[in-house]
Amino acid sequence: MKNLKENIDNFLKEFNEDIKDLNSLERLKEIEIKYIGKKSKLHSLLKIIGQLNTTEEKKEAGNLINNLKVNIETQINNLKETFQSKEIEEKLKQNSVDFTKPVFVERKGSLHPITLIKRDVDRILTGMGFSLVSGPEMESEYYNFEALNIPSTHPARDMQDTFFLLNEMILRTHTSSCQSRTLEKYKPPLRIFAPGKCFRYESIDASHETAFYQVEGLLVDQNITIANLIGTMKTLLSEIFTESDVEVRLRPGYFPFVEPGFELDIKCIICHGKGCSTCKNTGWLELVPCGMVHPNVLKYAKIDPEKYNGFAFGLGLTRLAMMRYKINDIRYFNSGDLRFLKQFR
């Protein structure tokens, strides 16, 4: 027994000596085989048990050896883990990537700023229950004018605003031309918006273009009020300008297809009403022509104006894009110039 204890002590001493300068996983594996492997020192210790006399002694020796085994195993496993994690760390270090290295894209695409702003307006109006409709760019005078209560004697019919085509058609001067087309096709109640390209015969400069984008909005239902128009416009504009409460004001405005007609201004988003060059020192920006649908427009579409009424509004998409992206020259929009276009993603 005494011999056994001595042996265990020596065993431990020797083991501790061996793991003192341990420096590799391979060496640890050798040590593992040497101390607890099949032909290990531990096995030779077990032989001693057989030499003992009493069952009690045998039992005690068994315990001692088992404890020793557990002790050594635990130490070896701990060491193994330390070595393994060190090794992984070592490997990670050797295999690092410079995250500041640049990456290359062969071609970086872009969306036209009108597409971006249209998308925004689409999302908001669709959310408010309006459906998107579209109409032709090459339009009849009927839908562009007559059906909108603009008779042939009206100044808006002058050559100076409109592109006339030799096939008796015109290029639409506004997306309002979609009003009657939609009213004829779908019966009220309805809520639609019509984004699209329009054309005006005028000389081009930094703020005038012959081709530009508008979105027309139209709501026809029962018992619609001017208060409803203001409420809807306020909500729409607050969403577009992502401000919780855009300040708007209404002024009288004249458009033949609405009555009463209004000009809706918003408090200047640049100077917040103090006056600046953008708002020509008025503190307000003229933004949305709108009004209650003229009964004649409904009549043209065979809708009873005594039963239904509604409102219409127009938003200049090109203008909105210029405001949002601070674009100072409208001519860029149709230029195809990548130095401009690539900025919009």
Added chain:
Amino acid sequence: MKISLKWLNDFVKIDDVPAEELARLLTLKTAETEGIYSKEKYFSKIFTCRIIKAEKISEKYFKCRVISDKEYTVISGAPNTKVGLITFHVKPTGMIDGVTIATKSINGEISEGMLLSGRELGINSDHSGLFKLPEDTKIGVDIGTFTDFYDNVIEIDNKSLTHRPDLWGIYGFSREIKAILGREKNNPELFDPQTIMDLPPFPVEIDDREKCYRYVGVKVDNIKIEQSPLNIQIRLANTDHVPRNLIVDLTNYVMTEIGQPLHTFDGDIIKKIVVDSMKEETNFTTLDKVERRLPAGILMIKNLNTPIAIAGIMGGGNSDIKNDSKSLFLESANFDASHIRRMSTKLGLRTDSSSRFEKSLDPENALTGALRYLSLLKNFQKDIKISSSITDINYNPFKKNTIVTDYNYIKKMIGIEIKNETIKNILTSLEFDVEEDKDSIKITAPTYRSTKDISIKEDIVEEVVRIYGFNNVKPVLPRLHITAPIKNILDEKENSIKQILTYKYGLNEVDSHPWYDEKFLKRINFKLTDEIQIKNPITVDNRFLQKSLLPVLLKFSFENLKYFDQFSLYEFGKIFYNNTETENLGIIIVDKKTKNQDERTFLKLKLIVNDIFEILTGKEPEYKTPFQYQLINPSISSNIYFKNENGESFYTGYIGNIHPRINSLLDKKVVITFSQIDFEKICSYEKSTKFKHFSMYPQTNLDFSLLKNKKEKFNEFENSIKEFKNELIKDTLIYDIYEGENIPEGYESITIRFTIGSDQRTLTGEEIISFQNDFINFLKNKGYTLR
């Protein structure tokens, strides 16, 4: 339209209201104001003075002593400088047109301030000498104390007045202000026609009654051509007129005041007025001494048979007031608005008169205009002799518009609670006549609002709500029915394809005008065919609507090549032909030219086109035949067809490289590939996706590489491979095409991958080997060599 606030104050008291506040109220309730011109911001310290000494000190200058509030020494360069002259003097530190006048040295002499010409004062355009004041002028008096010189003038945006013929005069605005501020209003003083009722009428005949509604005329003798009183001149100057002489100035004065254009003819010339249209084209010299070609049908004022004025637009040089005229004939008429507008546009001649007549003026104002003129003239020239009665030819007396509605309608339309009485008060303050009945109200509009502005009950709502104040209407979101959305497939699909093209393939979206640029077309020698033509193009190079998106995308490519070596553009745009328009997608890829780039760029775009078709229709299109088009290389091009579920093929566009002759126009060596797709057509095919059951047993991939003669067309090759039939085939894929090392010249290596399997069991090794052998045998028979 310029509104002088001093003048406006004649009719409604506003001198206690700041100009800015008036402008704000007008903008919110009546018409858009564009700004306020305050004369006192630009002029100051101007006093009457008399020259008491004038000594010529050089060829050009006089050294003067003038007496104003005290004596000053002033150097004057005006030729009419002389002792005794009464004129205006700006004191040192005073301001003329924004420039401060300092005591300064002129010609070596000190000048305290400056003596002023009409032009320097901004009263008229005369700069030939000092402004002359009458003998009885008080000396040393500030110009502002006895004239309206320091006026505030509100400028109104004319566009916002197109539907308000009643607002083309200052008096019209006084009616608005009266309603807005709730104040009293005075009327302009009129001549009493009763006093000349017994005089014979002047002969006036209206032959074209469609274009002339009313003609009021009167003849006045013993007139004097003289300068207008100072304040008349100042009022006219402040409202943008150049004073000339009293007779002419008063026509402008009345027009500015009540909005009625007047014309004075030399009374000694006119025998009989005939209003009629020209039967044929004529030449006519207007009073601005310009000879104009007048179209047939234009309405003229004639003296017997001689045209003397273009009705409503401009008088003639043969009949206007001369410096020695002794007599005048005054015209105050009313013409058809659209005729005047058309003629003025046709002649390119817009005058104060035509721009008013084209708004549909109140015919009642024709009489008022004549009476106002006489009252003013009589006031300034006591000795005039009116020699005819007021001749008033009025064939279709204008009716006032009457509208029957009810208070509830008005309130319901605005969406507010408002007292009946408030509504009634607003309408009466605007000079509407309101008759209340049990359930309804009958509203009669004044004549000056009846010509076109007020005719339906919606117009009444506008009157009420604007005066009541839009800001008093609380915004309310409407309560609405839920309805099914209207589908717009084209827009939806366009959005999703834009997303792919931009973010998956790195393309840049462009937008352009719908017409060709013929300058560019000439450069690339592009021939027009039967394009739709624009009647009034913006330039001679933009006459035709585009029938293809290629020219514009090519033009953009040419321009961008100045700054970039390679890029890809796309546009969703309309093309126009056969009187229809269709939405098309044009894509252009520009790559630097390297070896095999022609094929590479072509296939790059083909991949994009295939992807678009797959996304929209669920399958790839067919590339069948080369495409013949003037800018396209016929050897590197193809038509694009789409086969529908019935197996019918439809043309949906084309793809092709740009013809080498176009490349030779460019400095940079590039390959350009273009494709145009009829987007509307492919959007009309519905994509149908159905779940297909897949095998639960493992499948095996078998790859075969074989040699294909490059002369054999790929679709022919594919078709012959398809002839190999085996029930185990689940999928066939060509996944590599290789040429170069280890491949014989003229051949390319094709790798085909078969995915084989069974729905009932796992394939055995024997089955797989047997499949392999079958296919190898098939290839042998077809004459292909396995690699």
